[in-house]
Amino acid sequence: QVQLVESGGGLVQAGGSLRLSCAASGSIFSINAMGWYRQAPGKQRELVAKITNGGRTDYADSVKGRFTISRDNAKNTVYLQMNSLKPEDTAVYYCSASVPGPNYWGQGTQVTVSS
Numbered sequence: 001q002v003q004l005v006e007s008g009g010g011l012v013q014a015g016g017s018l019r020l021s022c023a024a025s026g027s028i029f030s031i032n033a034m035g036w037y038r039q040a041p042g043k044q045r046e047l048v049a050k051i052t053n054g055g056r057t058d059y060a061d062s063v064k065g066r067f068t069i070s071r072d073n074a075k076n077t078v079y080l081q082m083n084s085l086k087p088e089d090t091a092v093y094y095c096s097a098s099v100p101g102p103n104y105w106g107q108g109t110q111v112t113v114s115s
Contacts, residue, residue, distance in 0.1 A: 002026045002104040004095045009109030012085055017111070020065045022095030022106060033098040034078040036069060038091035038111075045094070049080060063089075110111040 008020040024031065031087045035050035049069035050058040057069055077086040078095065090113050 002028060002031060002097045002099065004097060004104055004106035006093070006095045006106040006109040009093060009111045009113045010112065013115050014085060014111045014113055016085050017081070017083045018085065018111060019082070020082075020095075020109060020111075021094055022078045023063055024097060025079070027099075028076050030099045031097045032100075034069075034071065035096045035098065036078075036080045037094045037096055038089075039094070040088075040091040041093075042077075048093070051078065082111070085111075087115045088114045089113050 003025045006020060008018060010018060012018055027050045033050055033052045035102065036048040037045050038048050039045040046108055048063055049067055051069045059067060070103050071078045081102045089111060091111060092108040093111050094108045097104040
């Protein structure tokens with residue numbers, strides 16, 4: 001079992017920045033990648049960014065150049081630095097851990113970007 005706890009969401013004006021954090025605990029040895037997903041009202045959940053144990057990163061086209069995913073292995077924490085935020089970035093952001101089997105998910109944190 002892996003537990004994920006997100007923090008760092010909130011309300012920000014367009015052009016502003018936020019940093020999300022996701023702390024993992026439990027069977028972290030089974031995790032091979034961590035990712036951030038988001039789900040806006042009426043839309044499907046989509047991948048925002050992903051980082052593997054080897055440090056390889058992947059981003060959705062819509063956030064490339066604005067968002068950065070990173071990890072602190074000593075703290076078992078993954079971060080999502082979000083800059084130049086746009087109203088269309090408004091969503092609930094979920095942290096996910098990729099393991100053999102179904103992914104684990106955090107509870108989600110709301111990010112709202114006002115225009």
